[in-house]
Amino acid sequence: xxDAIRLFLQHVIAGKGLAFAIETPNATTIAAMEAxxxxxxxxxxxxxxxxxxxxxxxxxxxPRSSRKT
Numbered sequence: 001x002x003d004a005i006r007l008f009l010q011h012v013i014a015g016k017g018l019a020f021a022i023e024t025p026n027a028t029t030i031a032a033m034e035a036x037x038x039x040x041x042x043x044x045x046x047x048x049x050x051x052x053x054x055x056x057x058x059x060x061x062x063p064r065s066s067r068k069t
Contacts, residue, residue: 011019025033035041
């Protein structure tokens with residue numbers, strides 16, 4: 001067992017649970033997962049995602065930077 005897994009499990013035991021909340025997906029997320037299971041996926045490109053991201057950032061009150069590689 002790796003040290004990372006061992007430390008994680010020790011933390012779970014000491015805290016008597018996970019260190020993060022496990023939440024049930026909302027209706028929108030469940031519908032999207034079910035659609036993906038049926039093969040109903042929407043393909044997009046990285047360029048389109050970058051364009052959408054920039055548009056969302058432009059609408060935001062706090063400017064965000066995008067890192068280009």
